[in-house]
Amino acid sequence: MIDKLEFILALARERHFGRAAETCGVTQPTLSAGVKQLEEQMGVLLVNRGSRFQGFTPEGQRVLEWARRIVGDSRTMREEINSLRHGLSGRLRLAAIPTALAMVAALTTPYREKHPNVQFTIYSRNSIEVLELLDNLEIDAGITYVENEPLGRVSNVPLYREHYRLLTSADAPLGNRDSVSWAEVAQVPLCLLTPDMQNRRIIDRLLKSAGGESRPTLESDSMILLYSHVRTGRWASVMPAKIADTLGLTDAIRAIPIIQPEAVQTIGLVVPAREPMTPITAALVAEARRVAPQLSG
Amino acid sequence: MIDKLEFILALARERHFGRAAETCGVTQPTLSAGVKQLEEQMGVLLVNRGSRFQGFTPEGQRVLEWARRIVGDSRTMREEINSLRHGLSGRLRLAAIPTALAMVAALTTPYREKHPNVQFTIYSRNSIEVLELLDNLEIDAGITYVENEPLGRVSNVPLYREHYRLLTSADAPLGNRDSVSWAEVAQVPLCLLTPDMQNRRIIDRLLKSAGGESRPTLESDSMILLYSHVRTGRWASVMPAKIADTLGLTDAIRAIPIIQPEAVQTIGLVVPAREPMTPITAALVAEARRVAPQLSG
DNA sequence: ATGGGTTGATAGATATCTTCTATCGATGAT
DNA sequence: ATCATCGATAGAAGATATCTATCAACCCAT
Numbered sequence: 299m300i301d302k303l304e305f306i307l308a309l310a311r312e313r314h315f316g317r318a319a320e321t322c323g324v325t326q327p328t329l330s331a332g333v334k335q336l337e338e339q340m341g342v343l344l345v346n347r348g349s350r351f352q353g354f355t356p357e358g359q360r361v362l363e364w365a366r367r368i369v370g371d372s373r374t375m376r377e378e379i380n381s382l383r384h385g386l387s388g389r390l391r392l393a394a395i396p397t398a399l400a401m402v403a404a405l406t407t408p409y410r411e412k413h414p415n416v417q418f419t420i421y422s423r424n425s426i427e428v429l430e431l432l433d434n435l436e437i438d439a440g441i442t443y444v445e446n447e448p449l450g451r452v453s454n455v456p457l458y459r460e461h462y463r464l465l466t467s468a469d470a471p472l473g474n475r476d477s478v479s480w481a482e483v484a485q486v487p488l489c490l491l492t493p494d495m496q497n498r499r500i501i502d503r504l505l506k507s508a509g510g511e512s513r514p515t516l517e518s519d520s521m522i523l524l525y526s527h528v529r530t531g532r533w534a535s536v537m538p539a540k541i542a543d544t545l546g547l548t549d550a551i552r553a554i555p556i557i558q559p560e561a562v563q564t565i566g567l568v569v570p571a572r573e574p575m576t577p578i579t580a581a582l583v584a585e586a587r588r589v590a591p592q593l594s595g
Numbered sequence: 596m597i598d599k600l601e602f603i604l605a606l607a608r609e610r611h612f613g614r615a616a617e618t619c620g621v622t623q624p625t626l627s628a629g630v631k632q633l634e635e636q637m638g639v640l641l642v643n644r645g646s647r648f649q650g651f652t653p654e655g656q657r658v659l660e661w662a663r664r665i666v667g668d669s670r671t672m673r674e675e676i677n678s679l680r681h682g683l684s685g686r687l688r689l690a691a692i693p694t695a696l697a698m699v700a701a702l703t704t705p706y707r708e709k710h711p712n713v714q715f716t717i718y719s720r721n722s723i724e725v726l727e728l729l730d731n732l733e734i735d736a737g738i739t740y741v742e743n744e745p746l747g748r749v750s751n752v753p754l755y756r757e758h759y760r761l762l763t764s765a766d767a768p769l770g771n772r773d774s775v776s777w778a779e780v781a782q783v784p785l786c787l788l789t790p791d792m793q794n795r796r797i798i799d800r801l802l803k804s805a806g807g808e809s810r811p812t813l814e815s816d817s818m819i820l821l822y823s824h825v826r827t828g829r830w831a832s833v834m835p836a837k838i839a840d841t842l843g844l845t846d847a848i849r850a851i852p853i854i855q856p857e858a859v860q861t862i863g864l865v866v867p868a869r870e871p872m873t874p875i876t877a878a879l880v881a882e883a884r885r886v887a888p889q890l891s892g
Numbered sequence: 893a894t895g896g897g898t899t900g901a902t903a904g905a906t907a908t909c910t911t912c913t914a915t916c917g918a919t920g921a922t
Numbered sequence: 923a924t925c926a927t928c929g930a931t932a933g934a935a936g937a938t939a940t941c942t943a944t945c946a947a948c949c950c951a952t
Binding site: 299300301339340341342356357360361364367368371372374375376378379380382383 | 596597598636637638639653654657658661664665668669671672673675676677679680
């Protein structure tokens with residue numbers, strides 16, 4: 299039965315019978331039959347079909363909610379029993395927004411020292427995708443903004459606060475300043491993240507409320523790409539202080555605090571709002587609580 | 596998979612492979628094989644066996660906890676989907692302590708008017724058994740004391756407060772009084788519930804703290820039996836005011852308030868502490884919240 | 893000790909269910 | 923009109939599950 303519920307989960311994320319079947323490691327007829335069997339047991343159609351997947355019926359959506367929960371619980375149970383025998387082991391799947399990638403190591407490093415048998419898989423995703431992956435049980439935890447856009451069915455542990463810096467060459471127009479305003483930043487051609495990233499939306503909002511407009515010369519979904527452009531000394535960007543520090547800058551590049559307003563965004567760990575958590579996730583939450591005071595600033 | 600978890604639940608309540616199998620509607624080898632399969636999947640022994648059932652291993656106890664949850668959720672899901680189609684229908688299973696039996700009708704009657712397709716099964720059990728039945732998913736809700744002995748993993752809705760009366764013939768020693776003390780009651784030969792009932796333990800405690808001792812002439816686990824003895828005019832008992840009122844007394848029998856101390860016990864509805872509840876249970880909780888103010892006194 | 897009763901495990905046969913491959917019909921795009 | 927895509931269906935092969943029958947260990951009483 300639980301495996302049929304996994305079919306529903308796969309179908310929800312793939313929205314396609316064939317692909318859903320593939321991710322479940324079965325053929326498409328098998329998945330079709332599984333869904334159909336669920337429908338017979340429930341006595342209701344769960345999926346609207348018309349020669350292709352057309353979403354879930356209202357009943358299907360409720361079953362989907364339950365499936366998330368039941369499948370999640372059954373995995374947590376297995377993990378818990380496993381931990382009782384072999385200590386903490388398995389794989390911790392994590393997704394972080396690009397601007398937070400640099401600080402993930404502050405979490406994984408002490409974690410690994412305590413639990414050397416846990417392996418990590420870490421995805422770089424935008425904040426919406428992080429929540430989707432969490433919903434679909436494809437990751438155990440996410441790292442994203444915790445106080446802006448709605449989070450949904452998760453609980454969170456604040457980790458640190460993001461302060462913004464103008465990264466620019468020392469000999470560029472604003473290069474000699476000790477601080478700049480958002481209004482001034484709005485005048486500079488910038489390299490920014492793509493608009494699907496919440497960081498970009500935050501910066502757009504700040505620029506707009508300072509009377510400016512966001513007209514980035516260059517967009518990318520990769521911080522590495524933005525950073526490598528800035529390093530040439532010919533481009534400028536707005537980045538969180540923490541990532542600028544981590545990446546390290548040449549002498550010729552300056553990271554100038556942006557004030558007026560002094561904008562701050564909290565980044566935190568998000569985990570499914572369900573008790574109990576898997577032991578692997580619980581240990582990550584504990585670690586997050588431990589390191590948060592050291593990171594904050 | 597879920598059906599195997601049901602085997603674990605059945606085994607926990609029956610503590611016997613054969614009987615557990617029977618309640619699951621399978622043969623004993625089938626249940627044995629199911630448990631064994633779970634053990635193989637988990638990689639741990641779940642049940643201590645030595646030619647007979649000897650309880651669960653620590654891992655087995657964890658699996659049992661998860662099984663309660665997962666099986667409960669899967670039933671709730673089915674019920675919820677069913678309610679979406681057919682409105683509220685199915686069976687509401689309830690257990691109440693004997694002293695509360697008389698007031699169950701105050702709950703079931705308005706419930707039935709709103710949801711005529713729901714059928715009821717109502718057990719009379721002691722307070723400990725009520726909680727066990729709840730744990731084992733054998734009932735949807737219980738009615739018992741909510742503030743004395745520990746309740747465990749349940750949430751509760753207070754329903755009314757139990758006040759005690761001495762039921763005795765008008766021409767018996769204390770029969771002409773308007774109120775009596777617990778110390779006085781302790782001198783009277785009483786008909787009381789058996790000591791496995793929390794009501795009896797409460798009364799024993801009250802008698803003892805008034806310097807008396809509990810030496811009931813007659814014990815029974817049935818309120819009907821106690822009541823029928825009192826009605827003869829030759830026996831006395833201590834009962835909650837509510838049940839005395841409901842049963843109705845002859846002219847010759849008086850229900851005398853017992854004061855010093857004026858002892859009060861809260862009775863409430865208890866349901867599994869898990870969200871969401873089955874629609875049938877949720878409706879009962881709503882009903883309980885509605886009628887509680889009218890009952891309290 | 894010993895025999896009867898009880899308990900859970902095991903063996904083997906049968907039935908059921910599951911999953912696969914192959915193919916079809918419907919739909920939508922070009 | 924043609925082609926490609928998608929999900930449903932049919933049929934066969936394989937895997938599982940469940941049953942009956944029986945066994946071995948154990949408990950208890952004599």
